[in-house]
Amino acid sequence: MTETRPDPTGIPEGEHMTPAAFRVAREFLALPPEWLAENLAVTTQTIRHWEQGTRPIPETVRRQLEDLQRLTGEFVGKAVEQLMDIPDPGIVTFRTDAEYHAGHPESAYPASWHRAVCARIAQEVPGLAIAYADAVQSEDVKVEAE
Template sequence: MTTTRDRMDGGEFQTIREYLGLTADVLAGILKVGARTIRAWESGRDPIPYAVPDQLRAIEDYTSDHVDQLVAELSNQPAPHIVIVYRHDEDFAAHHSDQAHLSARWWRFVVARAVYASTETVSIASYQNGDRSSPE
């Protein structure tokens, strides 16, 4: 990631947004800007403010902390290791109210990164209508 003295370009910004598993709309809400602003930054039409790289770093730190927590939980629980993912933001928010400003997509990226980092065999189950579907 660029330093705070360098201006981030649109390609780097979009790559980081996608790596974090955030849509333009969700990131716009977190950064308190409009989704059109995000698109303008990504296209290079408008310059990205100097403070944005630090804001993205904070979001990545938050995300990495959740990946690390999930990896630790998986290693500390007895098998079978099952992680629930959500297809809809409303379901995710209902079960993770402290992270409701994020999205089900963000959680799926956290889970994917944690499963990849974990030494445990993990099954991923989708939450649907109050029930888990069979592990995918």
């Protein structure tokens, strides 16, 4: 069974998210303010207001951000599980959003998120090789994160 790894930025249920916790969570997930604003159906200015503490962070936004953290943690856990028993494990990542979405059109996340996921996987998989997708010349790479 896949273990879900908790994210250190999680806020206990019922507690308000502070501006600092919001920004730490966004940056931990490597989500640009523009991407997060679009996916939360707000403006980038609203994201800045939340991070600066000039506007309160709605409970629904806290829950959405926690869902993103949970899904990301689950994804990292599954990738780690797949890679742990592979000799010479490797993973590919992408330089730009365009490259990432060309390879993974089903994913709504930005390439920065994918690179952050690869970093988290590398913390748990000894000897993990990470390469840009366009630099990989063979089938040596074992897993492509989402």
